[in-house]
């Protein structure tokens with residue numbers, strides 16, 4: 001009565017009893033029927049029972065309703081999948097914008113700058129100085145746009161690998177924010193391009209948190225290869241996170257967790273008041289085999 005019609009037709013109940021007899025016990029997960037005919041996802045254990053003479057006496061059967069756990073697992077899987085897509089789409093979009101800014105805005109501003117220089121060389125004073133001033137503004141704007149391009153799509157990541165990219169970023173921002181900094185590289189394997197981007201983005205967010213919240217004097221980043229994955233630690237000597245939920249409108253930590261989990265890794269934040277904060281995360285070198293749908 002527990003089994004859906006197609007399982008009965010396929011002889012599943014009998015087969016499960018046969019296996020329970022042969023092996024003493026059978027465990028199965030699958031669809032079963034309630035009295036009212038509705039289906040539920042069940043965990044089933046059937047145990048063969050024997051009397052004193054060792055004769056088969058019957059079966060013990062425990063059927064547990066796993067519907068809620070299964071729904072929760074499916075919801076979690078679905079969420080990870082969506083976050084994965086979102087993160088990927090975001091990276092594609094950032095790369096596109098970086099190319100557009102580089103190929104169009106920067107190139108044409110460089111051309112404008114060259115014309116201004118030429119013009120300045122031909123004009124008498126005070127016009128020459130005025131035009132040179134304009135040229136300097138254009139150069140400064142080009143510099144800022146280059147910075148934007150490299151934040152959108154760090155060029156070192158494509159050309160020189162992860163450690164270079166993270167070092168260049170730490171160097172740039174920690175220098176600007178007046179933080180003592182160090183990057184330690186104990187990598188023995190280069191992560192995949194997707195994992196590298198994830199590492200880079202989490203470092204970006206963690207460092208921006210150090211700058212905005214920690215009131216630290218130094219920040220240290222270390223990268224190592226551990227358990228077939230990349231382990232990264234970002235520590236500061238600041239005031240420590242207050243702990244608990246930062247509440248609505250704070251997405252940095254949430255996004256860091258989700259990025260790490262979407263890459264089949266994990267992330268943890270440890271902090272004690274006055275002792276600074278340590279953000280640690282690990283991503284596998286090879287993405288996991290996709291989980292099987294029950």
Ligand SMILES: Nc1ncnc2c1ncn2[C@@H]1O[C@H](COP(=O)(O)OP(=O)(O)OP(=O)(O)O)[C@@H](O)[C@H]1O
Pocket residue numbers: 209210212213214215236238239240241242246249250251252253254277
């Ligand atoms: N390194 C750190 N030192 C001290 N406090 C921190 C640190 N990192 C995070 N925090 C605390 O944790 C809170 C949550 O960080 P989170 O990155 O999620 O949000 P946010 O930085 O406030 O906003 P968002 O990142 O969305 O712009 C911060 O508001 C801050 O109070």
Ligand SMILES: [Mg+2]
Pocket residue numbers: 205208209251252253
């Ligand atoms: Mg933040």
